[in-house]
Amino acid sequence: QVQLVESGGGLVQAGGSLRLSCAASGRTFSSYAMGWFRQAPGKERKFVAAISWGGATTYYADSVKGRFTISRDNAKNTVYLQMNSLKPEDTAVYYCAARTRAWSTHVNEYDYWGQGTQVTVSS
Secondary structure, eight states: OOOEEEEOOEEEETTOOEEEEEEEOSSOGGGSEEEEEEEOTTSOOEEEEEEOSSSSOEEEOTTTTTTEEEEEETTTTEEEEEEOSOOGGGOEEEEEEEESSSOOSOGGGOSEEOOOEEEEEEO
16 A cells, blocks of 8 residues: 655746655555646546656646656655646646556546645736
C-alpha cells in the first residue's frame, strides 16, 4: 500500500508557473505508475498526465501538452508536475494517484489517491 501527499498548489497569475509535488510512502514507489488528475468545482475529475514506473514514458492530456511536464524521482519517492503558462481554466484541485499496473488515463483504474492540492489561476 502507498500513501500520497500533494503539495505546491497556490494562487498564481495567468502565464505563471507552479510545481506540484507528490510524496509517496512505502518502499515500492518505483513499482507504481503515477498520474496527475484535476477536478474543477462542479465537474468530474479529469486526467492531466501520467508517467511509467521508471519515468521513460509520459503521456499528457491535450489541454496541457506543451505546458505541463510530469517527472519522478524514485530515490525520493516523489512525482512532480511542472506547470508553465498557466491559464484560468487550469484552476482546479490537483490529485496525484498511483497504479500498480501500467499507466492509465482513467480515473477508476488508479488504486491510491492523495488528498489534493488547490491551484488557482487568476486572469
